[in-house]
Amino acid sequence: MKLTKKGHACVRLEKGGQTLVIDPGAFSEQDAAVGADAILVTHEHLDHFDEDRLRAALDANPAAEIWTLRSVVDRIAAAFPGRVHTVGNGDTFQAAGFDIEVHGELHAVIHPDLPRITNIGFLVDGSLFHPGDALTVPDKSVSTLLLPVHAPWNKFSEVVDYLREVGPRQAYSIHDGLLNDAGHGVYNRNLGPSGPGIGGAEHRRIVPGESVELA
Structure with missing residues (x-):
């Protein structure tokens, strides 16, 4: 699986010639979801859900579909008839060749x-x-955790405790679009060897546009 970081909380996953995009919001690149075979949206906030970015993706690929929760479905189903699916906690499905659990x-x-x-x-x-x-x-x-490092709803101690509780092998920063270079440096340092410890996980920040291969 190839992981590519897009702006803020958006990522692209590629496997077997198909592409899955998660949370192409208003803080992500305008074409963040273009080329996707499937799109997942976690919730309705604008930094995770942007109708223009979804429309660009679905116009580019007439076979592309969206899976999301009811509050988002209610806002976009009419614009994309037959291409938007409602899912919730406990659901499982396949999208673009990936197995998804909610x-x-x-x-x-x-x-x-x-x-x-x-x-x-x-x-x-x-x-x-x-x-x-x-x-x-x-x-x-969980082997790989996409870690929301900075938001109005969290603080650093909660991020560390969350990372320890999930216990992944590796963690990549997301939800970092409001940080400047100094802020990234502070978070990277505190999530590294100089910090309080993150339970043995390896943390890394990848910049928008950078890709890594996941085993």
Whole structure:
């Protein structure tokens, strides 16, 4: 499986000649989802869900489809008839040749005075997990964790504890589009040997456009 980091919380996964894109939002490149055979969206916030980016992808590939939760489906199903599928916690399905499991139900708390929205995470091929905007711990082992490092709803201690609890072999930073170079340096340092320890996982930041091969 080839993993390519796109802007902020978006990633592209390629395997067997097919491409899966997760969370092409407004902080990602305009063409972040173009070329996708399937698209997964974790929730409705604009940095994860952008209709223009979805439309560009589905116009480019008439066979491309979207899997997401009800709140997003209600907003886009009419625009893409027959190509949008509703999924929720516990569901399993195949998309672009990848086996997908859905974990989680709610977005992390931003503030007690703000209502919580729904959020789902996607476990891909039983090995890579994208949690969206939540610190969901799947009920099975994860080899590669896409780690949301910076957001209005989290703090560094929670990120470390989440990484320790999931216990992946490797973790790649996502949800980092609001950080400047100094901020990236601070997070990379604290998630490395100079930090409090992340349970033996190997952490790495890959920049937008960079790719890695996952075993």
